[in-house]
Amino acid sequence: MKQEKDGTANREAAVRVFLEEHELLADCLGFQMLVKVIVKADAMPEKPLMQICALVAAEENCSAQDIYRSIRSAVLSAWECCALDSRMNPEEFVTYAVNWLRNAPDTYWT
Numbered sequence: 001m002k003q004e005k006d007g008t009a010n011r012e013a014a015v016r017v018f019l020e021e022h023e024l025l026a027d028c029l030g031f032q033m034l035v036k037v038i039v040k041a042d043a044m045p046e047k048p049l050m051q052i053c054a055l056v057a058a059e060e061n062c063s064a065q066d067i068y069r070s071i072r073s074a075v076l077s078a079w080e081c082c083a084l085d086s087r088m089n090p091e092e093f094v095t096y097a098v099n100w101l102r103n104a105p106d107t108y109w110t
Contacts, residue, residue, distance in 0.1 A: 011039050014104050018097060022078045030074025033060075033067050038097045045098070049091050 015038045016026065024031050036056045037049070044052065053071075054064040068090060075093045079086075088096065 008039060011042065011101065014101060015039060015097065018100055018104075019074075024074050024078050028074060028077070030070040030072075030077070033070045034074055034094075034097075037067065037071055038094055038101065041094050042098045042101050049094055052094075 012035055015035050037052055040052045053067040057064045057067045072090045075090055
């Protein structure tokens with residue numbers, strides 16, 4: 001039976017696949033933070049990235065800068081592995097991932 005796209009767990013699973021396809025390793029801290037940031041950015045498109053980082057930081061008991069640095073490191077790592085066509089800053093990558101998530105093929109939701 002096909003699952004709906006709107007469940008948070010489903011969105012997180014789809015984002016995990018997206019990140020793995022972009023050579024981000026699931027065992028790095030930046031991977032986990034990117035999943036959370038991307039899902040929140042999709043749910044709150046009006047908020048800037050640093051506000052989303054602050055929301056995730058509150059859940060993780062750290063600072064927004066810590067979250068931002070961890071996702072910046074993960075994005076840089078993906079670029080260095082040639083998984084991205086161009087070098088992106090965290091804002092660009094999160095926007096790219098949110099756009100992908102909104103248009104993800106049905107195969108990610110089964």
